[in-house]
Amino acid sequence: MKKTAQLTLLETTIKELGYTLRYEKGNFLGGDCRVKENKVVVVNKFLPLEGKIYTLALVISKTNPQGLSPDVQNIVNSLVKNNLFSKDLQ
Numbered sequence: 001m002k003k004t005a006q007l008t009l010l011e012t013t014i015k016e017l018g019y020t021l022r023y024e025k026g027n028f029l030g031g032d033c034r035v036k037e038n039k040v041v042v043v044n045k046f047l048p049l050e051g052k053i054y055t056l057a058l059v060i061s062k063t064n065p066q067g068l069s070p071d072v073q074n075i076v077n078s079l080v081k082n083n084l085f086s087k088d089l090q
Contacts, residue, residue, distance in 0.1 A: 010056035030055040
């Protein structure tokens with residue numbers, strides 16, 4: 001699966017999990033948070049495509065939802081579970 005398709009799939013999954021997805025500029029990788037009663041995922045818009053994919057996969061892995069599609073499970077498992085990126089980036 002192409003990287004752009006992976007990103008689109010993960011973005012859709014994040015929204016289905018009830019999160020608002022925001023791409024912002026700043027000196028951070030990204031992650032999930034709560035703003036009042038809203039669940040928000042913030043991703044650094046200047047990250048390369050792989051970094052955006054990893055950030056979204058990390059949030060999905062933290063929530064550990066049931067019923068993920070096999071494609072999403074494969075992406076999350078290959079990136080997060082196998083520690084593709086260094087722990088220093090989190």
